[in-house]
Amino acid sequence: MARAATADLVGVLLDGRYRVLEHLADGGMASVYLGTDLRLDRDVAIKVMRPDLAADEQFVSRFRREARSAARLAHPNVVAVHDQGESADGVFLVMEHVPGQTLRQVLDSGDGLRVRAALDIVQDALAGLAAAHRAGLVHRDIKPENVLIREDGAVKVADFGLARAVTSQTATGATGVLLGTVSYLSPEQVQRGIADARSDVYAIGLVLFEMLTGRKAVDGETPIHVAFQHVHGDTPTVHGVDPQVPLALCEVVDSALQRDPDLRPRDAGELLERVARARTGLTDAELDRRPEPGPPGTDGPEPHRTERQLGRPTVAQRSEPTEGALSGVVVPQDRSPQATAPQRRSPLRWLPVLLLLAAGAAAGLWYLTIGQVTTVPDVAGQELTGVEARIADAELSLTTREAFDEEVPAGVAVRSTPVAGSETRKGSEVVVIVSKGPERFAVPDLLGMTQAEASEALGRVELAAGSVSQAFDEDVPEGQVRSSSPEAGAELRRDATVDLVLSKGPEPIPIPSVVQQPVAAATATLEGAGFVVTRAEDVFDPKVPKGAVVSQEPASGTGYRGDTVTVTVSKGPEMVTVPDVDGKTEAQARSALEGAGLTVSVQKFLGGPLDRVRATSPASGTRVVKGSTVTILVV
Known part of the structure; x- marks a missing residue:
């Protein structure tokens, strides 16, 4: 039986490769240690399963299968699974070491997360979950304890392989530990033991609920009580617990916590889009808000201390196992009775034959066993030509496969299967993974697309839409993409x-x-504002100086760059000549003067008995402004 997964593993060398340095934490299904990978000289986290789980053949078999699936998931927001193995010390999983805190530790600190920080954490966690869902992986155990926050702020989701390997039977074994998991189980997991991407959406919705409000959505004294509430109770709404949380975020969380899976976002990618859309409408004040302290008695259970931040121990000496050698060959003795013959022969005469037969037997045995065994060379970090040479020297068959790698340059070996140092028969196949370099996707040209079209185009090249803002644009129609960051390419x-x-x-x-402005100045003003100026036919205007604007169309309001504004320019007052009306009757004079556009004023001498005009003022022939008054003297 495997040794118990406790702190006594410190100093143990697992699988001849992983030195256990320090005990970090204990969980419901495993203990976590800080270790070092002696082959690659890097820190790793080693999760050693509970002895009762390690004794369950069904669990171990499923654990191996799921660990392999999780190891294929490469995403910056997912804790990488490096290796899985079994030894006398237990069944273990080797993962990326993430120095920092769990989200549970952050939530239990009592400070409360700002909305901005809560959204940063959940968006990164959703990005990792979305990658898993696209790969067909379901986490099944999303909770704050499985969301790690590195010292530099990077967020990573942990325990993909472990969560999938644990069945409902193994999950109900320890009531005290189960409480942390059951609080985040979906109704379908509780009722029917099934889970899909929407189950993870429900769990991450509960995590976001807790970050925004400072308390769990579903809590209780026993796992049974908590599970009953998931299935039959009414999950509280964020708005009902804290009315100050922005309504857009409340609606997103409520959509994730629907009891019917068909009413939730279909996967983490869709929930991530909803969170991003809701975030774009929040003000700085809303983003900087923290949860209000709850009323007495609403605090959650004691914090689950699942990880401690520890110093890095030093491995003073690394010893390597030594191989023994064959000590020799035992030669069988001749036990036959002495023969009677006419001539006595010495028994030593058979010694060369016996030695030859023994040597042949030893050589055959060596050839069939040790002679056909070779050690897989360590080719990691070597270019393909060097890999080929080392594999050939070890008398093995080489098969290469390519894979993207963020750290190893293109054309350089990443790892091999079987792993370096393993013993195998000569001529066996060794699969070497050769790096294709970092996996990169080009940003497509999104200009002119709608937001939905742009999101779909990004999804086709394994990218996602981030924040969405708006700006005026003279050339791009409203609602279409005018720019992206980063740009296309x-x-x-x-x-x-x-x-x-x-x-x-x-x-x-x-x-x-x-x-009233001179036409040149008026034109400059309008064109400077972005309008196109046209000029109507000039008109006479006695009140507006010649060359100045009499009127414009439109006269006020707003327009758009490139719109036309028409101006009418004054020709100044219209001038007319005072006609000669001397000797005409008053009526004739009035008719002539008014016909010329003048106003008539009459003065009569002695009542004007003769009804004849004898003088005008201004005098006839004078140029005056049209509409001016001319006085006639009638006698």
């Missing part, structure tokens, strides 16, 4: 986000009034 990692700027259409421009 930029090379990004899988699932990286691209920020979009959507056009709000042309920017409205106030139309300035240029009436």
